[in-house]
Amino acid sequence: MEQIESLQRLAEQFGRLQGVGKKSAMRMAFATLSLDADAAEEFASAIIEAKQKIHECPICANLTDRELCFVCEDETRDRSLICVVEDVKAVMSIEKVREFRGVYHVLGGTISPINGITPDKIRIPELVVRVGEENVREVIVATNPTPDGEVTAMYIARALKPLGVKVTRLAYGVPVGSDLEYADEVTLGRALEGRQDV
């Protein structure tokens, strides 16, 4: 409703968020109006606060609102095991598993020559320096199983080779709980290749 300027402006703001279309933006603007006044204030200040406080961890580029991220500041974490991920969402996913006790290195993207993203535009040089300076035993490359993620993993493996560190990659295979009928051929092929003794 173009005629209600402040509603329109609010919808535009929601629409600026990545992945939010015009219709959802208007729906959320309406939903915001249904909040009580205090809740709306809280919402607004949460935005300001998050923007002001959250920054990249100087060690791994994970997000944090303290000095270091919660992984890097945790002294029980194994600093000789680095898991390389594309973005902070991947850190979240892996942390949910509660199995990995090493630290992270967030690349902030993947190599993508078609989009002009060369290895130096993501945090690969920082990774090489980090592995060179610290006593690292193993680097697990957990980039996404996409073509760009693959290329990035290969590049990292090669870049780290001179440093003599072990570089591994997440296992490919059929997802647990899924049905083979629905697995695509590439995944199934990889699952066969990577078959394990039982």
Added chain:
Amino acid sequence: MEQIESLQRLAEQFGRLQGVGKKSAMRMAFATLSLDADAAEEFASAIIEAKQKIHECPICANLTDRELCFVCEDETRDRSLICVVEDVKAVMSIEKVREFRGVYHVLGGTISPINGITPDKIRIPELVVRVGEENVREVIVATNPTPDGEVTAMYIARALKPLGVKVTRLAYGVPVGSDLEYADEVTLGRALEGRQDV
């Protein structure tokens, strides 16, 4: 990521909006972090401003950030023709058609005995007063074609009968551009009933 408090807080705020689930809320919190600082400020102030300025039009309960809503303040609108709708979104939908030149009456819901919403809990008494006081020629009841919308339309027709005003309802039928194959039987039945000469 529970460990980044301000991010978590922001995601919770998004999650409070009706229709926004936990995953979308986190996705939008991340998207908010990707805004530049000015855009985030604008976002926050758009929320505050919309909440402060937007209120119901005293005549029809449409939303507005001025004294009257854009329909009621428009002197070219036909005040003798009132379109009764459930909510402000319906006003938006009908305005998009650019065909209706009358004014609105926003009920703010439908009668729903099961949820304890009796006719006096939505703006039906106000409608009766409005029709009684003003020189109204026709009331178009444009509640949704749902059971509750139907009941509400019936109730309104009966409540307005003593005032001698003409009460009409939106036509039912097959949607334009659709395929009869996909029309449900009830809709098709209504379309047959309401068939028109060509």
